[in-house]
Amino acid sequence: MYAQMIKSEETYEDPKKLMAFQARIDDGDRIEPKDWMPKGYRKTLIRQIGQHAHSEIVGQLPEGNWITRAPSLERKAILLAKVQDEAGHGLYLYCAAETLGVSRDELTEMLLNGQMKYSSIFSYPALTWADMGVIGWLIDGAAILNQVPLQRTSYGPYARAMVRICKEESFHQRQGFDIMIKMVNGTAEQKHMAQDALNRLWYPSLMMFGPPDAESVHSEQSMRWKIKINSNDELRQKFVNQTVPQAEYLGLSIPDINLNWNERKQSYDFSQPDWSEFFDVLEGNGPASVDRIEARQAAWEDGAWVREARIAHAEKKNMAILAAE
Amino acid sequence: MNNEWPLYEVFIRGKHGLSHRHVGSVHATDSQHAIQNARDVYTRRNEGVSIWVIPSMQIVASCPSDKDALFEPSEDKIYRHPSFFQIPDDVEAM
Ligand SMILES: [Fe+2]
Numbered sequence: 001m002y003a004q005m006i007k008s009e010e011t012y013e014d015p016k017k018l019m020a021f022q023a024r025i026d027d028g029d030r031i032e033p034k035d036w037m038p039k040g041y042r043k044t045l046i047r048q049i050g051q052h053a054h055s056e057i058v059g060q061l062p063e064g065n066w067i068t069r070a071p072s073l074e075r076k077a078i079l080l081a082k083v084q085d086e087a088g089h090g091l092y093l094y095c096a097a098e099t100l101g102v103s104r105d106e107l108t109e110m111l112l113n114g115q116m117k118y119s120s121i122f123s124y125p126a127l128t129w130a131d132m133g134v135i136g137w138l139i140d141g142a143a144i145l146n147q148v149p150l151q152r153t154s155y156g157p158y159a160r161a162m163v164r165i166c167k168e169e170s171f172h173q174r175q176g177f178d179i180m181i182k183m184v185n186g187t188a189e190q191k192h193m194a195q196d197a198l199n200r201l202w203y204p205s206l207m208m209f210g211p212p213d214a215e216s217v218h219s220e221q222s223m224r225w226k227i228k229i230n231s232n233d234e235l236r237q238k239f240v241n242q243t244v245p246q247a248e249y250l251g252l253s254i255p256d257i258n259l260n261w262n263e264r265k266q267s268y269d270f271s272q273p274d275w276s277e278f279f280d281v282l283e284g285n286g287p288a289s290v291d292r293i294e295a296r297q298a299a300w301e302d303g304a305w306v307r308e309a310r311i312a313h314a315e316k317k318n319m320a321i322l323a324a325e
Numbered sequence: 326m327n328n329e330w331p332l333y334e335v336f337i338r339g340k341h342g343l344s345h346r347h348v349g350s351v352h353a354t355d356s357q358h359a360i361q362n363a364r365d366v367y368t369r370r371n372e373g374v375s376i377w378v379i380p381s382m383q384i385v386a387s388c389p390s391d392k393d394a395l396f397e398p399s400e401d402k403i404y405r406h407p408s409f410f411q412i413p414d415d416v417e418a419m
C-alpha cells in the first residue's frame with residue numbers, strides 16, 4: 001500500500017510491560033504519544049507513518065505534472081484541489097509521525113538519502129491525460145481500501161490522521177472515474193488512451209498492496225499491534241472484485257487473460273503482478289524513481305532560503321519586541 | 326538540522342456553535358504564519374469559522390502515570406449521575 005514491506009522491529013523489554021501493552025491493544029484501547037510503548041512499536045510506526053507520508057508527497061508529482069496541461073479550466077481547478085489534498089495528507093501524517101519523537105526534517109532527509117521509501121506506484125510515469133483518470137480511479141481507490149480500516153489502528157494520532165484523510169479520498173476516486181467516463185465516451189483515440197493507461201497501471205496498482213501473504217514476513221507482529229489490519233492478499237482480492245465491474249461499465253478490458261469469476265469462492269481469479277519488478281522498483285529502480293527523488297531534492301534545496309528567511313524574520317521581530325520592553 | 330520551524334497546535338471551531346477542537350499541528354515561524362498554515366492544512370472544506378494556534382511547547386499536559394490519582398476519585402461517586410436516583414413512576418418528567 002502507501003506503506004509497503006514495513007519491517008516490524010522486535011522488542012526486548014520487560015515482559016510484564018509488554019503484556020500489559022498488548023492487553024491494552026487487544027481491548028481496543030488507543031495508544032497516545034505520552035503512553036509507554038515498546039521501542040519496536042515506536043520504530044515500526046515511525047517507518048510506516050513516514051513511508052505513508054512520503055508517498056502522499058511524492059504522489060503529488062505525477063499528477064502535478066499535468067496541472068498545466070489539463071484539458072479545461074474546470075479540470076485544472078479540480079486536479080489542483082486534488083493535489084493540494086495530497087499535500088495535506090502528507091502533512092497530517094508527518095504530524096502523526098512527529099508525536100513519536102522524530103522530526104520532519106529527519107524524515108525528509110531519510111527519504112532523500114534512500115533510507116526511507118515511498119509507495120512503488122509513484123515510480124511509474126503519468127504519460128497521458130488518461131493517467132489522471134486511472135490514478136484517481138485505481139490508485140486512490142486502492143488507497144481507500146487500505147486506509148479505511150486504518151482509522152481503527154491502535155496509535156491514536158495515526159488513526160485520527162486516517163479519519164481526516166478518508167473524508168477526502170472519495171472525491172479523489174470519483175474525479176478520476178469521471179475523467180474515465182469522459183474519455184471512454186470520447187473519440188476512438190481518447191478511448192484508446194483510456195485503455196492504454198489501464199494497461200500500464202493495472203499491475204502496478206495490484207502491487208500497491210504489497211507482496212503475497214506467504215512472503216509478507218513482517219505482517220504478524222504488525223497485525224498483533226493493530227498497525228496493520230488486513231492482509232495484503234485480502235485487500236488485493238477486494239480491490240479486484242470491486243474494480244472489474246467498474247471496468248466493465250467503462251467498456252475497458254483488464255489486461256489479464258486469467259481474469260475469471262470464480263463461482264465457488266465468489267471472487268475473481270486473477271494473475272499476480274511480476275513481483276521481481278516490484279522489489280526492483282522499491283529498491284529505487286522504477287522508470288520514474290530517479291526523477292521523483294531528484295524533484296524532492298530540488299524542492300528541498302530550492303526551499304532552503306525560504307525556511308531560513310522565515311526563521312531570521314521571526315528572530316528579528318522577537319528582538320524588536322524585547323528591545324521595546 | 327536545528328533550524329526547523331517550531332510546532333504549533335491547531336484548534337478549530339466548527340460551524341455549529343461548538344468549542345474549538347484540537348485537529349492537529351503545523352510548523353510555522355510565528356503565530357500569524359501558523360494561522361495561515363492551519364487554514365491551508367485544516368480548513369480546505371469549510372471545516373471552521375475560527376482558528377486558535379498555540380506553540381506546542383506551551384501546552385501543559387497531565388502525565389499518563391498520574392491517571393489514577395487524577396481520575397479515580399470520581400469513579401466511585403456514582404451519585405453524581407442522575408441515573409443513581411430512582412424516581413417513582415407516578416412522578417412525571419424530571
Ligand atoms: Fe492521499
Ligand SMILES: [Fe+2]
Nearest residue numbers: 086140169172
Ligand atoms: Fe488521494
